[in-house]
Amino acid sequence: MSPLRRHLYIHRPYILSTLLLLLGLSIFFFAAGRLQNNLGWLVLGISIVALLLLFITTQIWFFIQIERNIMPQIHAWMIKKGRISSEDQILLPYVGDSRLAEPLLKHLTVGKLWLVDVYTPQIMTSNTAGRMRITDTPPDKDTRLKSIPGSIDILPFQDAELDVVILHHALSEITQFGDRHRFLQEINRVLKPNGKLILLEPLKTQARIIVSPIDLYKLWNKSEWEYGLQISGFVRVEIQTPSALTILGRATIPGQYEAPQLPLEF
Numbered sequence: 001m002s003p004l005r006r007h008l009y010i011h012r013p014y015i016l017s018t019l020l021l022l023l024g025l026s027i028f029f030f031a032a033g034r035l036q037n038n039l040g041w042l043v044l045g046i047s048i049v050a051l052l053l054l055f056i057t058t059q060i061w062f063f064i065q066i067e068r069n070i071m072p073q074i075h076a077w078m079i080k081k082g083r084i085s086s087e088d089q090i091l092l093p094y095v096g097d098s099r100l101a102e103p104l105l106k107h108l109t110v111g112k113l114w115l116v117d118v119y120t121p122q123i124m125t126s127n128t129a130g131r132m133r134i135t136d137t138p139p140d141k142d143t144r145l146k147s148i149p150g151s152i153d154i155l156p157f158q159d160a161e162l163d164v165v166i167l168h169h170a171l172s173e174i175t176q177f178g179d180r181h182r183f184l185q186e187i188n189r190v191l192k193p194n195g196k197l198i199l200l201e202p203l204k205t206q207a208r209i210i211v212s213p214i215d216l217y218k219l220w221n222k223s224e225w226e227y228g229l230q231i232s233g234f235v236r237v238e239i240q241t242p243s244a245l246t247i248l249g250r251a252t253i254p255g256q257y258e259a260p261q262l263p264l265e266f
Helices: 003-010 012-036 039-080 101-107 127-135 177-190 206-211 213-218 222-230
Strands: 089-094 112-117 145-149 162-168 191-202 235-240 246-252
Touching: 003 012, 003 039, 003 127, 012 039, 039 101, 039 191, 039 206, 039 246, 089 101, 089 177, 101 112, 162 177, 177 191, 177 222, 191 222, 206 213, 222 235, 222 246
Parallel strands: 089 112, 089 162, 112 145, 162 191
Antiparallel strands: 191 246, 235 246
């Protein structure tokens, strides 16, 4: 499925309902204006058409930002600024988007990538997650890749087993703070001392209010991300917002020896 078709399918309920609402209102106001020969109704109709065009423009901008700007930037940052080694043991818990597996596998040599499906319908109540799962394309088979089941409460790993955990459109699909906190604590458990949690998640911003207000209830802003990570046991939380839609962050857990880390740069 092409990126455009995937985007339209995932966001179809919001896009279609908004388009139909604005189109219906514009037709109503134009018809009322002509029937009653009332200029006020016609002005309202023109205003609704302007809103309709603005909505279409913002959705086009949203798609371009996500698929043409943010995703390539995420791939480059994840490896370089996330300081992922080619020998790392990496966990990618996913809900419905495993696209990051391919660039990770290209970087790994003797390292290993674990894909863990943590989708839980009772906790992830939005339709977005389910639609992402339908459009997701599993990565090709690879000896460095292993897919196993899991959950946000129990990740199938021993304590301090992994070097890196990457969250991409996973934590943001969990709506309750308590569930997010449990998931972050479980991630903390499986990370080695000085292990890294890398965040590639959507962010609550003013731009997000315009392009996708229906998702705001489940998103955190920058300060909420920092607080949620700190109370879950992570230290040296570094979060950047290189775009108006996404956060890129890195957090580590304490260890006996804390290796120096380069600052986040974009």
